[in-house]
Amino acid sequence: MLLLSLAYHSLKNRVLTTALTVFSIGLSIALLIGVENVRVGARESFANTISQTDLIVGARGGSLQLLLYTVFRIGSATNNISYETYDHWKNHPAVAWTIPYSLGDSHRGFRVVGTDENFYKHYRYRRDRSIEFASGRAPADVFETALGSDVARDLGYKTGDKVVITHGVASAAGRGILDHKDKPFTVTGVLAKTATPVDRSLYIPLEGISAVHIDWADGAPPMPGEEVPAEKITKQSVKIDQITSFLLRSKSRIDTLRLQREISTYTEEPLQAIIPGLTLQELWRTIGYAEDALTVVTFFVTIVGLLGMLVSLYTSLNERRREMAILRAIGAGPAKIISLLVLESFLLSAAGCILGVGLVYGLSITFQPIVEQHFGLYVPIQGPTPTGWIYLGAVMVAGLIIGFIPAWKAYRNTLSDGLSVRL
């Protein structure tokens, strides 16, 4: 208790150095824990880009490719699947719901997704968040569209505007070559921001995809005079031939694996079904090396913080030789002198850890909404993760060990100084 009080008063006496040391350790701890939290948050956000979907089903091909074009709208499918096949699985007794996707068209660089009302009803991301509308409503008629929030923001569209979609996936610059000019879509609503790839697409009914291609033959636009005017097309008159892929929720999780096997061995058409969570993990592993680099950097920052503490304790020793001699004179042995200094460095690193964790809380409460909005990164407001706690423990132990360096020096000083100090 005496040592603790001595250490406390001694640190308090050097309040500026103490504050700076604690602050520098605190900052490095905040960085260490913060990066760890962001890392976990990024992984969580990524893994929860799509939730509650048990299987993603598409034409047979690469599983990563299926994930990329279905969830992230990157790349495109080599094959479609027939609507009959989709219908079969949609009505399978083990299936709770399905969300069909028909991909392949675009608008000024944004993908156009043909889907149905199930998308608005069942699609989930970040565990249990559903699609909501910032304004307007879901498209009901053939030539209606709902916009992802980024699309509306970047292109300045609002409800009631007309949108012409482009055949194939073209960049913003390549538009106009094969526009479906004769069949514009009316914006009926804008989706609320999700901070997932959902924001970067336009959503139209499945029938809309079929409708813009209704007069096409063999992948080529209609010859002049053969066009079917938009006014003559109704939702009922359009037949959906094929879709690109679909999301599937099984009635019980136990069915998922059985269903996956059943789909993969479906004889009518070559299909594949992937479990999104697993494939997302696989994808994360390939792009996740950056997080390791980040962690290494923060480790070095922490080491620098601790070295700062070492420097401040070590340089204080010379002006404290007198103090050590006094303590010796009143009966403090070398063990007490060493304990005092080790205790001081432990207190410094402990205070730094507390400050650091406090900073992490403060910063994540302050900046969480901003980060989520701008980077689509959901960082949970939380203290250290289990790994974070290990880091904290390691820093405290390092603080203790580092404390032995000035302590040893002080001990050597007291041996050579005895009770006199050559000032």
Add this chain to the structure above:
Amino acid sequence: MSDAPAIRLTDVQFAYGKGPRVLNIPTLEVVAKEKVFLFGPSGSGKTTLLGVLAGVLGGYTGTVEVLGRDVAKMSGSQRDAFRGSHLGYIFQLFNLIPYLSVLENITLPCRLSAERRARLNGMSLEQAAEQTAKRLGIGELLHKPVTNLSVGQQQRVAAARSLIGTPELIIADEPTSSLDYDHREKFLELLFESCQAAGSTLLFVSHDRSLMHLFDRQLSLPDINKAGS
């Protein structure tokens, strides 16, 4: 223990490492409760002798007995504990721990050593500190930070710290050299009174012989220490 001399040195020889001999004292004895003035020019081995007496310098030959205990026969931590509970030490200057208050500085030995605390005769730490401080005329300073004190006041606080818990032996290493003449006498007067009250032996080291007549006995270190000759 009370019958034994407070200090007895026999054939003590000491050198720092392989350096020249600094101490060579055939005999030195200080009787219990005696007030002894030890003088000598700098370089005559004063600091070394005090280090040996306080048990922070080892490696000498001969016998050093303090309060009847053979210092060389104690382990390092026993020596620390012994010093903490039986010795009071006053330095020439900078006696106080700057980040503690006057009261905390005075009570420090008792907080460090349970044995020393046990010698307070049933008084609480604060009572003992107050009593000691009052006797030295610094009763009103107890709750001040030590950095606000004059040098004279600091030395009295140091004296109070060395006296609290009535240790048998007070070693004062030139405690008055930073005080002016009037303050020196006043300081000595108070120190004597306190030693008297506590029944402590006082070994007072100084090169200022103007004070020596106030003591029971005067010793010249160059006479005792044959190392130089």
